[in-house]
Amino acid sequence: MTKRVEAVQAEMKQCWNLTETFSRRALEEFQSQRLGALVRYLEQRNPYHQKRFRKAGLEAKNFRGLADLHRLPFSEKKHMQQALETTLPLLPNRDLLRWHQTSGTSGTPTRFPDSRRDWIAYSDLAASALFAMGVRREDTALAAFSYGPHIAFWSYLSGLDRIGTTVVAAGGLTSEARMGLLVDYKVTVLLGTPSYALHLAAIAPSMGVDLAKDCQIRLIVTTAEPNPPELKQKLRKCWGAAVYDRLGSTETGGIAFECPENPNLYHLQENYLIAEILDEDDQLVHPGEDGELIINTLIRRSMPLVRLRTGDIVRRSRSEGCPCGRSFLSLQSTQNGAIVRRMDDMRKVRGVLLSPSEIGKIVQEQPGIGEQYQAIIHTCDNSDEITLRVEPLPNTSPARSQKIKRELERKFYQRLLLRFNIEVLEYGSLPRVADKAQKIIDQRLGK
Ligand SMILES: [Zn+2]
DSSP states (O other): OOHHHHHHHHHHHHOSSGGGGOOHHHHHHHHHHHHHHHHHHHHHHOHHHHHHHHHTTOOGGGOOGGGGGGGSOOEEGGGHHHHHHHHGGGSOGGGEEEEEEOOOTTSSOOEEEEEHHHHHHHHHHHHHHHHHTTOOTTOEEEEOOOSOSSHHHHHHHHHHHHHTOEEOOOTTOOHHHHHHHHHHTTOOEEEEOHHHHHHHHHHTGGGTOOHHHHOOOOEEEEOSSOOOHHHHHHHHHHHTSEEEEEEEETTTEEEEEEOTTSTTEEEEOTTTEEEEEEOTTSOBOOTTOEEEEEEEESSOSSSOOSSEEEEEEEEBOSSOSOTTOOOOOEEEOBTTBSEEEESTTOEEETTEEEOHHHHHHHHHHSTTEEEEEEEEEEEETTEEEEEEEEEEOTTOOHHHHHHHHHHHHHHHHHHHSOOOEEEEOOTTOSOOOOOGGGGEEEOSTTO
16 A cells, blocks of 8 residues: 555545645635636526626636635625525426525525535535544434424434434434433434533433433534533533534535634635635635625535625634644634624614624523513613513512622623613513524614
8 A cells, every 4th residue: 555545544534525634725726616617507507696797797707716706796695585586496306305494583584405416515514524523433423403494403414424423313302301312322422502412411410310420422513502612611511521513504504613623713614615704895804803704605506605795703713724734714712602793683882782692691691580581772861771671580589680680780781881771570571582683672763
């Protein structure tokens, strides 16, 4: 066996796909060719993008790949349904393998078709991230998600299948039943949201399960919710397992994974996509700076993403390169997780930019109250006011409610430099909404 073959085999033990070992130059050449192919395909086959390219004065025959990336028109999530309606009649049903949809938090859900070819590539992308985080064929995994329309569960399942990992089916079960499966099947890898992993750990003692003795979980892969370093630490402590996070959405699919060799650094999977992090003037940010994440998928043909503005503000890592050898662009985790904040949900109150996730985080940390809340921004004597309604847990005494009110007022002022009027209502009196953006009601004129 030649030394070169041995070297490639050694690399393959660490990487799922050899493109992960490309130098920056080789990777950019690879992306450039794929982007050119995507533009040619869209010009020929996709009326929605054809029209947009024409408007931008762009022709596939003159397109120079990455060097011309900036010439491609931006797209936004709100236009995706329109893109689909234009394209769908041209997609033969016999070629489609999957439909998924978003949760529809900002109105009608957006639906996403994937062809057989798309889905195979997609599974490869999921396998690549899972493999990098340490999942192997010898593992037994449990994906603690429901049989939902979002892409996360399905892409993980397909990714695990590609690796050959044994999967314990666990959809539609109670947490207690899932905990039973974790113990019985000696599950080694748990996939789920960070809050659910925490919840499972919390119910273990009441079931007589000692996580250290009865459970074999060695790795937890989290997704779908922010998992800041503090929360990861908590999970590591409860489970005695490694905890790595993955970033993605139903629109974009999986896009980045946390590197075990450099925790809190998320590698964007640039061998399957092209990512840009842009400032307010749409210029690339420098290392260490924050900007909006823009995504182009290189593998999806049924629902291609061309410079999709995700609305997610992320932080570009300070350093280039990683001990793992990947030359991918990376995101630095912040105290809010991989996404620093959302652009569109921000509200400005008395000059302070407020994000629903920041409010949600403080509410979540406060003992003695439920997770529901409602923040109402209104005008009083020409000044903006913010009132936050929360619910105490059942059977909370009036004295305890008063204490919660004082504690929350102090915390909000300390953390956000804004005075919040806190109202502690009765348990069960607030509407049950899952989307953080719907928990903020802006009653100011013109909002
Ligand atoms: Zn790395």
